[in-house]
Amino acid sequence: MSTAPQAAAKATLPPPPALVGIDTVLKQIVLLVAVFIALVPTIFMIMTALKSDDEYTFNKVGFPHALVFDHFDVVLFESPFFAWMLNSAILAGGAVVLSSAVSCLGAYAIARMQFKGRHFLFSASVALMAIPPVVMIVPLFVLYSRIGLISTYEGAILIYAGLITPFSVYLLTTFFRTLPKELFEAARMDGAGDFLILWRIVLPLSLPALLTLVVVNALYVWNDLLIAIIFLQDDAKRTLMAGISVFQGRYENQIPLVMAGMVIASAPMIILYIAFQKYFIRGLMAGAIK
Structure with a gap:
């Protein structure tokens, strides 16, 4: 049988955090995918600008091995x-x-x-x-x-x-x-x-x-x-x-x-x-x- 102080302590405890719904998770995933798709052209443009001509010939979509600022x-x-x-x-x-x-x-x-x-x-x-x-x-x-x-x-x-x-x-x-x-x-x-x-x-x-x-x-x-x-x-x-x-x-x-x-x-x-x-x-x- 719980005492009065224990009952008061339980009453003051904060409620457990609500679980994130599956709808919220799906919305966040969709937004992240949309952001990634929107940034792909910009990322490709910057990575290509930092490559040498020879490296771009053999590596068109990857990250540059060495940054080149001559262009x-x-x-x-x-x-x-x-x-x-x-x-x-x-x-x-x-x-x-x-x-x-x-x-x-x-x-x-x-x-x-x-x-x-x-x-x-x-x-x-x-x-x-x-x-x-x-x-x-x-x-x-x-x-x-x-x-x-x-x-x-x-x-x-x-x-x-x-x-x-x-x-x-x-x-x-x-x-x-x-x-x-x-x-x-x-x-x-x-x-x-x-x-x-x-x-x-x-x-x-x-x-x-x-x-x-x-x-x-x-x-x-x-x-x-x-x-x-x-x-x-x-x-x-x-x-x-x-x-x-x-x-x-x-x-x-x-x-x-x-x-x-x-x-x-x-x-x-x-x-x-x-x-x-x-x-x-x-x-x-x-x-x-x-």
Whole structure:
């Protein structure tokens, strides 16, 4: 027969830990397999870039026996890689800044201002996301040829900004609608106008969504090849992706050298994503969970 102190001690013992269900284990296995499949191309690219040409001939998929960095020297110092990266950075930065400014104003007007046609405007903006860019190549090229914007940074930035703005408006409008109405009412009672409310209240609260747009849109412009080849025909303004296509054709038989170029080209966007990963995940989920 147990005593009162023993019964009290048993009552204070923590409950046994719950066993992990088979569903949880299966989900984790599926996620690990998906992550591995997603990382295989990147791992192969890095391993190939660190091999010599002779080793790659006899060992195409295995790990390198000795790390070789000569290919990175060739890419960086024997080709205009830095100039290509600068051109891509100019286009990505200009398009993202221009699109973000226009999208913030448009999304705020659609989400928080009352005027006729705002629902139609939002629907038209969403519909533009479904139009492939290749459909607009011919009319844009004819227009740019007449007004002299071929092979100019300004012309390419305008095209890229126009392509990424519909998605930006959609994401920001969805996010702005989730903000509490009390914030806007209190600001209006204090005499703040729409532009001041957008600048002082909405944008600081929308930092995750804005940084998400920066990452997604910069990645799109950085990796684009079609617009860069057609509208930037001057070799001095060749972008990174266009330069890599020429680089790949020139060194078609030197796969490790080409892979070294791919590693260098993808490094800035990987760094950008890692730096803003926390805000990127929050920005994608903000409109759905608030």
